[in-house]
Amino acid sequence: MVDNKPIALDDMYNPRWTSGIGVEKEGVCPLCWINGELRTFRTKVSAYWYHMNFFHGISSATCQPYEPPRAVRQVVLTTRLMMEGYCHQCSQWIPLESIKIITVNVRQIYWWKHAQKCHIFPVSKPSPSLPPTIHPTRNTRKRQLTTSNTI
Ligand SMILES: [Zn+2]
Numbered sequence: 788m789v790d791n792k793p794i795a796l797d798d799m800y801n802p803r804w805t806s807g808i809g810v811e812k813e814g815v816c817p818l819c820w821i822n823g824e825l826r827t828f829r830t831k832v833s834a835y836w837y838h839m840n841f842f843h844g845i846s847s848a849t850c851q852p853y854e855p856p857r858a859v860r861q862v863v864l865t866t867r868l869m870m871e872g873y874c875h876q877c878s879q880w881i882p883l884e885s886i887k888i889i890t891v892n893v894r895q896i897y898w899w900k901h902a903q904k905c906h907i908f909p910v911s912k913p914s915p916s917l918p919p920t921i922h923p924t925r926n927t928r929k930r931q932l933t934t935s936n937t938i
């Protein structure tokens with residue numbers, strides 16, 4: 788095992804130890820290690836990348852956990868309800884489940900698959916992006932009325 792320095796103190800993505808070289812190179816998952824498991828994944832064939840992005844939800848672009856949905860809602864399908872999450876980055880409602888009824892090992896996989904393509908920049912906090920259904924338009928109008936009453 789060789790030490791592998793994190794790119795920042797809060798780097799949750801990169802392995803702290805690696806072994807091997809070339810396609811044989813493996814990285815130790817820092818999060819599984821914290822839980823007492825020594826799990827290694829090949830870094831050159833995307834196994835490590837896949838594990839971090841879609842098992843732990845750690846972005847390889849930001850080295851931080853993916854932002855969760857800003858809001859969730861249920862939509863009616865023909866045979867059942869399905870959850871959707873609101874994405875702060877693209878301002879879209881994203882399915883949080885498969886259209887088909889299937890069992891998945893990691894329930895967040897649908898959100899993280901979207902986030903991996905969409906959340907490629909660190910989030911500036913606090914984010915002003917709210918879903919359209921929750922946007923306080925009524926409050927804004929009330930404030931304007933209050934202002935005009937006082938004039
Ligand atoms: Zn892990």
Ligand SMILES: [Zn+2]
Pocket residue numbers: 874875876877878879901905906
């Ligand atoms: Zn998005």
